Amino acid sequence: MEINIEGVKHTNLIKNPNHFNIFYHGIFNQESLLNFISFLESQNIKGIIRKKIFYLIIEMFQNIIRHADNIVSDSDNTPGMFSISENEKEFIITTGNYIHNDSVETLKQKIEGINSLNMEELDHSYNRFLIDFNIEKVDKIGLGILDMRIKSESLLQFHFHRIDENFSYFILQTKVLKN
Amino acid sequence: MEAFIISPTDDTPGVKLDPENNSFIISDRSLPENAMEFYQPIYKWIERYLSAPNQNMVLDFKLEYFNTASAKQIAKILLLLEKYSKEKQIAVKWFYKQEDNDMLASGMRYAKLINIKFDFKVY
Numbered sequence: 001m002e003i004n005i006e007g008v009k010h011t012n013l014i015k016n017p018n019h020f021n022i023f024y025h026g027i028f029n030q031e032s033l034l035n036f037i038s039f040l041e042s043q044n045i046k047g048i049i050r051k052k053i054f055y056l057i058i059e060m061f062q063n064i065i066r067h068a069d070n071i072v073s074d075s076d077n078t079p080g081m082f083s084i085s086e087n088e089k090e091f092i093i094t095t096g097n098y099i100h101n102d103s104v105e106t107l108k109q110k111i112e113g114i115n116s117l118n119m120e121e122l123d124h125s126y127n128r129f130l131i132d133f134n135i136e137k138v139d140k141i142g143l144g145i146l147d148m149r150i151k152s153e154s155l156l157q158f159h160f161h162r163i164d165e166n167f168s169y170f171i172l173q174t175k176v177l178k179n
Numbered sequence: 180m181e182a183f184i185i186s187p188t189d190d191t192p193g194v195k196l197d198p199e200n201n202s203f204i205i206s207d208r209s210l211p212e213n214a215m216e217f218y219q220p221i222y223k224w225i226e227r228y229l230s231a232p233n234q235n236m237v238l239d240f241k242l243e244y245f246n247t248a249s250a251k252q253i254a255k256i257l258l259l260l261e262k263y264s265k266e267k268q269i270a271v272k273w274f275y276k277q278e279d280n281d282m283l284a285s286g287m288r289y290a291k292l293i294n295i296k297f298d299f300k301v302y
Binding site: 029030033034037047048052054059062066126127129131133 | 189190211212244250251255258278279280282288293
């Protein structure tokens with residue numbers, strides 16, 4: 001079924017008594033994030049997992065708002081996709097957005113680097129980004145993506161699909177175990 | 180010094196910095212798109228206040244959620260407090276809900292990185 005949260009359109013919700021799957025494609029701005037959160041708060045997600053998922057949703061959604069490149073130059077809203085699905089053992093949060101091809105290699109190396117770290121190294125890296133206010137001038141992909149890796153306690157899944165000579169589509173996925 | 184008060188919204192925290200009542204608190208949600216812009220006046224106010232503060236200052240953090248952009252700005256404020264804590268009695272009270280391990284872990288991270296007295300309190 002298609003639902004229409006105020007300001008959040010093109011959202012499909014497939015729901016059964018135990019699991020939900022939600023897919024959003026459209027405007028990515030702070031207003032649509034807040035509407036999205038408000039909608040999810042009305043859903044029956046309980047316990048510690050609820051907080052973890054919300055943290056990830058906020059970071060991943062704002063990651064698109066901040067960093068996605070717009071394939072349509074005259075549009076003021078960054079197009080992308082966002083989905084949350086659930087199965088017996090985990091929640092899966094996926095985002096998709098366009099990026100310039102010249103950003104692909106840096107981003108790929110950054111995520112691979114973060115995935116290669118153990119929890120202690122992630123912690124150390126996070127601390128460095130947290131209190132060093134010069135680091136982001138040279139390394140713009142920092143705290144948010146580290147936070148996704150730490151909060152999800154799983155490897156970040158990603159894929160780049162080349163669209164044309166200018167753009168690729170970047171898919172990022174995190175998974176959170178229910179137990 | 181006049182109190183600095185901001186009411187909470189869906190994505191920005193409530194801020195009450197009230198020297199007259201010796202009450203300093205940042206609460207609710209902090210998810211602004213531009214955290215630097217939001218926190219800059221708070222930072223400036225605290226910086227001015229610390230030039231002639233009350234005898235004791237306890238800054239309460241009672242946050243439900245905060246994004247990583249806010250985490251950096253909170254770190255910036257805590258580092259400012261640390262700078263003045265050598266001469267003044269300054270402490271932080273970090274509130275968290277019993278089941279909220281992530282919020283406790285965030286507070287503990289700051290306590291480990293920043294040399295200032297931290298108290299943790301369940302609410």
